[in-house]
Amino acid sequence: MKGLIALDIDGTITAEMREIPERVVHYFKELSAKGWLFVFITGRTFDFGYTVLQALPFDFYYAVQNGAILLSMPDCKILIKKYLDLSVIPAMEKICLDEPSDFVIYSGLEFNNLCFYRENHFSRNLLNYLKERQKAFGEQWVDLSSFDDLPIQEFPSLKCFGNYASSIQIAENIEKMLGLHVPVIKDPFSKDYYVVQATHPQVSKGSILKDLMEWLDYKDKVVAAGDDLNDLSMFEVAHIKIAMENAPEELRAKADIIAPSATRGGIIEGLSQAIEAFEVPEK
Numbered sequence: 001m002k003g004l005i006a007l008d009i010d011g012t013i014t015a016e017m018r019e020i021p022e023r024v025v026h027y028f029k030e031l032s033a034k035g036w037l038f039v040f041i042t043g044r045t046f047d048f049g050y051t052v053l054q055a056l057p058f059d060f061y062y063a064v065q066n067g068a069i070l071l072s073m074p075d076c077k078i079l080i081k082k083y084l085d086l087s088v089i090p091a092m093e094k095i096c097l098d099e100p101s102d103f104v105i106y107s108g109l110e111f112n113n114l115c116f117y118r119e120n121h122f123s124r125n126l127l128n129y130l131k132e133r134q135k136a137f138g139e140q141w142v143d144l145s146s147f148d149d150l151p152i153q154e155f156p157s158l159k160c161f162g163n164y165a166s167s168i169q170i171a172e173n174i175e176k177m178l179g180l181h182v183p184v185i186k187d188p189f190s191k192d193y194y195v196v197q198a199t200h201p202q203v204s205k206g207s208i209l210k211d212l213m214e215w216l217d218y219k220d221k222v223v224a225a226g227d228d229l230n231d232l233s234m235f236e237v238a239h240i241k242i243a244m245e246n247a248p249e250e251l252r253a254k255a256d257i258i259a260p261s262a263t264r265g266g267i268i269e270g271l272s273q274a275i276e277a278f279e280v281p282e283k
Helices: 022-033 046-053 086-096 124-137 164-178 205-216 229-235 267-279
Strands: 003-007 036-041 060-064 069-073 077-081 104-106 115-117 141-143 157-162 184-186 194-199 222-226 240-244 257-259
Touching: 003 205, 003 267, 022 036, 022 267, 036 205, 046 060, 046 069, 060 205, 069 205, 077 205, 086 157, 086 164, 124 157, 157 164, 164 184, 164 194, 184 229, 205 222, 205 229, 222 229, 222 267, 229 240, 240 267, 257 267
Parallel strands: 003 036, 003 222, 036 060, 115 141, 222 240, 240 257
Antiparallel strands: 060 069, 069 077, 104 115, 104 157, 157 194, 184 194
């Protein structure tokens, strides 16, 4: 094994929720053949990444919901999972009470990735936006009159949506009241909105990368690449860090390499520089 490559998906290897460019697939295939192992880590649901990653003709690892679930691919075997339970709901109801956004519960792979929400707890403008968003992402949202009707006992994540000020306020309150991991990122569907994603306190892209390394008993070279703030925790684990040129300044400031955007297949240039840096002998 030459090394471990940890990659975000949307905005890093794909642009605008589309498939991986053919030349990027070819490059990844070459690296895999040379002994590089890939793990793809996304904040999105299983279905999104699964559709995109089917183009890859080699074995890899896949973590979804910011690392709440880790699977081996293509056999879809769950290796690690860390979920929330129903005890977080009362506090979340208080947090969202005076906000335009209520919270959406993402059920995960075992329950067909259904999303449960309460339609009448969202502002009308935000609800209209979210209905367009769920159609574009192919998500199935189930309206409940009450979360007492929730058909599951545990789930990988919950999300809130809104403008920057509301999203930051919600995230801060979740961290304060529940101690969960709560990154805030720009919504890939519209840059005018933000996504607040809360997961188990031991779940982050960086923590699942560490968990995978422990599971593999691997302690050598790690490259990580991403384009948003939920990728910061991966950077803390990696030896070489790649930020896409359109990433927030906070992420780019932590990077060793700034790669061209995903629309230009920039991950190829970024990984090429990283691998070249590993191969330069130390003086």
